Amino acid sequence: MTAHAPQTERSVGEVADVAAYMVGLGQAARAAASQMRRAATGDKNRALLAMATHLQRQRSEILAANAADLARGRESGLDAALLDRLALNDDRLDAMVEGLVQVAALPDPVGEIDGMHSRPSGIQVGQMRVPLGVIGIIYESRPNVTLEAASLCLKSGNASILRGGSEARDSNAAIAACIRAGLCDAGLPEAAVQVVATTDRAAVGQLITMPEYVDVIIPRGGKSLIERISREARVPVIKHLDGVCHVYIDATADLDKALAIAVNAKTHRYGTCNTMETLLIDAQVAERILPRLAEAYALHDVELRGCERSRAILDGISAATEEDWHAEYLAPVLAVRLVDGIDAAIEHIERYGSHHTDAIVTENYGLARRFMAEVDSSSVIVNASTRFADGFEYGLGAEIGISTDKLHARGPVGLEGLTTRKYVVLGDGQVRQ
């Protein structure tokens, strides 16, 4: 063991005064953020690669900690989906190591200067990209999020405070030890990444109400968690609410493309936020495309719920209710509605959608242009699957989440979303007249 070899967190779940403990983390994070703001790119990358090394070395310890979490989870009756999200194995650990290597390879956004130009007064003005400061991340049972969040906050020069789900407490403590060891190896402050060591729920309440120590909160998890945090936070929140995503097949659509896109957008994965939940079809082409779609969906056991007019074409599908248009199924269920043209489609999307991701399939230039301009969603797509709305697919290199907010970051959030821009002014003695 080297001097910096990771040790298992001793204090898991054993904090007496939660508020004081969280304030302590906040103060340490604030101090670390000052150092991280000026950290060299090379040191940040060295820390990330050192974490990867520690993760490799501590593989059996991490899997043992995870086994303890899983055993406790089974005892307390967690369902199979939750246990699956909680579970680590060699493949998942390999992916975590690979993720660290990838983040180390990304360009450092900090210090980038844009738009430097001369003003009539003689000064030059530009904007420099800088870290946000201290980022609080609140997530649920997946322990790999601990490492993902830590690596992205670190690379973008921020200090982070990570609060994972209590189900993953031992796994997170073991991963946290590797993170700390990596920071030490690179000479960066240990408090640059702090994993909350208590499972007390009061820790979350404290974390989201310390604007003096925390600059932004990013919750990752179910809708109720995010709604609660948004309601109670005194710190800005970058949030990700639901994805009620649409595909609209226009009358001029290439029907082969429409078929491929509509099937992929629904069936590629059911549980993701960029999965299509409602399919809108121009009534002019419904008779030609709906039977083909129904056949394809049947192969995937997707249940269709249709409007009156679509049910007149497709025998035996159930009727969609008002609730179906609002639904984020996250399941092999699809609402189908015929509409008369693009105005009706956009109106439906504006009324029922969640401003996440919406797509049009069309060969008409004007309609493509209108859909792009007028649909107010974080991703607007022409002739491709909604499933592309993703940080990796967009080339961000990494993703901390998808923002459904309008301010600051909208859509997939990568390293850039974890930074801000300040103005820099270069002069030569200029004064204001």
Place this chain on the structure above:
Amino acid sequence: MTAHAPQTERSVGEVADVAAYMVGLGQAARAAASQMRRAATGDKNRALLAMATHLQRQRSEILAANAADLARGRESGLDAALLDRLALNDDRLDAMVEGLVQVAALPDPVGEIDGMHSRPSGIQVGQMRVPLGVIGIIYESRPNVTLEAASLCLKSGNASILRGGSEARDSNAAIAACIRAGLCDAGLPEAAVQVVATTDRAAVGQLITMPEYVDVIIPRGGKSLIERISREARVPVIKHLDGVCHVYIDATADLDKALAIAVNAKTHRYGTCNTMETLLIDAQVAERILPRLAEAYALHDVELRGCERSRAILDGISAATEEDWHAEYLAPVLAVRLVDGIDAAIEHIERYGSHHTDAIVTENYGLARRFMAEVDSSSVIVNASTRFADGFEYGLGAEIGISTDKLHARGPVGLEGLTTRKYVVLGDGQVRQ
């Protein structure tokens, strides 16, 4: 009178159910925002120029309404500074008209697409600049803010709800009539700009807690107003708190430049947020520069409050207390402190500053570079006056305020700060593998 000639607001101060009234404004604004999102640049510019015409035509009515506000203000004992901010005259009206013409001439940020590039999957991805939606602006007694805020929100494709101070209610109603008339002339929805017609304070409480109708709140005014709004808002706030700005004169500074910058940063205007409040001087050059500075400040009747070491050089200046380092004087008072090098200067700025605007005067390349990277303020300036931290000086063409927040917009906020970017994806039938 034309069909669209402005009429004086009838309902000033006479709203029975404030909450219902504000919800009505919110719903109308949300509907108008959908139309404004797709409004043509030409129509927006036409509306701005038509407002200028109506303002010219209604000059005497506006001045009469303002006279009524001023008379009421004098009766209720408003102080001279407040009455001055409230007062309109021909010069100020000319400036308002000119402001509209300037905003019409600015490039339209809406629809701009950045970074469009091809991905290995075959899709192209870029980001399109779009309006935020509905913006609520809360301000105090200056009636010209009504027009400024309306014009910037309009040009950036947003709907706005404007709540000015009750002292200016008649002036604001008269200006609102011109705004509505201009919107009508250009065929844009009247609800694109709504001036709250009740002076009931409950209107503010309602406006900042309707996230379903309002996307962002921008408060303009004193610190207590902004703190209250930040505390109570359920809608994101772009806020401007205090400006405790510093100039640091390094040992390598050109002392003539240092003198000019330090004098300008303090004395150009006392009441502005980018005015220097504390001067930091490297102890190595203090004996050479401090007496010259003291002489210059004496000509402007600026009171100096110094640290022990500066008082040893300058006879008879009073001692600065801990409070002075925190103070935003907004007055001809300046705190002066000698420091030993850049680390001590940055430490002072980090501890006492407000992250607004800070400047270094230096001829040393490495120190200039360090100051720029390490000082965490919305504007960081090398060898120029802090007074340059301003939307017009930076070339934004207009300014809705200066943000001291880190998220979304930091520093002077122009049209771009009133927009957001969504992802646009162009494909040709691509599906996710």
